[in-house]
Amino acid sequence: MRIFLLLALSIIFIGCTNKYDEYHKVPDYITEASGSDKAYFDAYDETLKLWDVSYEELYIPTTNGIAHVIVSGPENTEPIVLLHGMNASATMWYPNIEALSKNHRVFAIDLILEPGKSHMYNEIEGMDEVIDWYQEVLFVLDLEAFHIIGASKGGWMAVSLALDHSAKIKSLILLSPAQTFTWIRPSTDVFKNVVALLYSEEKQIAKSLETLSSRPSHISDIYLEQYRIGLSQNMKNRFMASMKPFSNDELRSLQMPVLVLIGDDDMINADKTIEIANTLPNGTGEVIRNSGHFLSIDQAETVNEKMLSFLASQ
Template sequence: MPDYITNASTLDATYFKAYDETLNLWNIPFEELYIPTTYGIAHVIVSGPKNEEPIVLLHGMNASSTMWYPNIESLSKNHRVFAIDFILEPGKSYLFNDIENVEEVTDWYEEVLYVLELESFHLIGASRGGWLAVNLALHNQEKIKSLLLLSPAQTFIWIRPSLDLFKNIVTLLSSKDKQIDQSLESMSTDVENISDTYLKQYKIGLERKSENKFVTSMKPFSNEELKSLQMPVLVLIGDDDMINEKRTIEIARLLPKGKGEVIPNAGHFLSIDQAKLVNEKMVTFLNQ
């Protein structure tokens, strides 16, 4: 365990404690790896049988790998799962050399995957992690067995104007707590369904320094880029998704091996809002 964990500042120590408390929600055995890379330390949570096919998980913005707490048991049952904390956001990864552009983000992920010796794997990304997953897939087609995207942000279409988006903009003038509450209400159909333990970690994480860069670089991929993806692709969005709409699914179905579905009674946080159904969809797709 590296020094930035064992000798953490007060705020970081509070966050890491909250992170570990959320990991208690996983209810399955796991191990934590700290991998030295060119840009810093990559924190990876590993679970599932060692000899099964690997899955790599890329979490949503500011969410950290603990966001998979409602899904990890199902995904780990018949797969070896590697959940990577994005080095530029709250989590247990640690940046010490600046990352200047999206290309270097891809380089960082590729370095982590190389150390993990993952030559072939399934890739699952949520929200911003979905955009990062597609970007990574475009550079590593031969390695990725399938691509599963949960409400990918700015990947197929631009984020559409909506009442929820307007409310989020208006609350920028309010207190930080109110901003967070409004953001959660716009992203989830049932905020009370989100674990209080996870919400505590999430809110502390927003207080820490975060290198939340390259958001403006997240532009929808061109039809030519998307149609070049040769692996099976499944896109799931919620029917009350602030980030996507049905056109996302229509574009996904135009991919060579693309599928798309709308999950009922779910928002942008569909993996939490409708965890049981989303887990069934993901496992079925992975097994096929």
């Protein structure tokens, strides 16, 4: 009888064990942080309070350092992997996470080269190694099949992952992908961003947001504080020259469903992006009205509806 009881308890324990339990320990670079690092991590945690859903944070060892991943949503549902925009960190998804995680298990990854809670120990030498790093993180997460949503620079990363490792990727959602379908076109907004570099740090951010968002006043002050501190730190944003638009042959080789959304006041993309998206084997492109490059914030409700409808059709 005792043997059967022990066996039953073992089964219950195993059933209740989270397969990511070994990755919950918060690393020293966070617990022992000081100065601007501590200020940034504190600001990051404040932004996480905007998520309005329960979550767990994973710290996954990789060849080049620690990968920080925020996990939300019910277990045993279809996974979604989120790849954030440049310097934005995984917390940029605060207006979208509640909708996305209602019926999906969502994994938001902090890029190791940029502000966030991921931390680099060994130098990364090129964009190929960045893609390899993402693959290493995905291998540890052990997802059977998953969707990827990438914003801006994260959209370029999503396509690169899909071209090299498409077997497990069920679909792609690309939100104003940067340098993916076309080159960033010269425009007044691009010029304003260059001129903004002449201003103070605070004014630089304000001027930049005016060109990137159609509704900058709607961006949370809590998130903006984290964003500001992150920009003031030593940046490792390299390899931008490697982010060249993909060829038509490469893009048309994507066999999974692809949804591309851009803003009607998007400094990164124009109608040409939508034209190309609609030529993909299973591609759909659409312009979101009254939104800029930050369309997932500018028109969060509309973008959430579009994404959920697309995911439900897969």
